[in-house]
Amino acid sequence: MFEKMQRAFWKALTPDLIVDEPKVVAQPVSGLAPDIVAALGGVDNLKSQQPVALTRVRVELRDVGRMDRQALNVAGVPGVMRLDDGVVHLITGLQA
Numbered sequence: 001m002f003e004k005m006q007r008a009f010w011k012a013l014t015p016d017l018i019v020d021e022p023k024v025v026a027q028p029v030s031g032l033a034p035d036i037v038a039a040l041g042g043v044d045n046l047k048s049q050q051p052v053a054l055t056r057v058r059v060e061l062r063d064v065g066r067m068d069r070q071a072l073n074v075a076g077v078p079g080v081m082r083l084d085d086g087v088v089h090l091i092t093g094l095q096a
Contacts, residue, residue, distance in 0.1 A: 032057065035075040036090070041066030047086070055093055061086045 031051065037043055040059060045067075047060040061067060064086050072080055072090070079091030 033075060036072065036077060039068045039071035039075050052089065055091060057090045057092055059088045059090060061088060064088065
């Protein structure tokens, strides 16, 4: 707490000397098993993910060609719905 107050004080006195550090929020791959992420082409291939319902996860991919449907089936994803613009719905059942 003291450090925050001291930093704010010095920033007020010398605004050009203390650079604001942008807060980077990492997109976690929570909720998806590592083997599902690998079957989707890896973490770097994921743009976004969000649960749509209890049984579906909406995933936006950078390159849909890197997705491996066989590996998704092995990982426990019984269905895959491929939509436009790299959007894929993973039908996971209740175990996502």
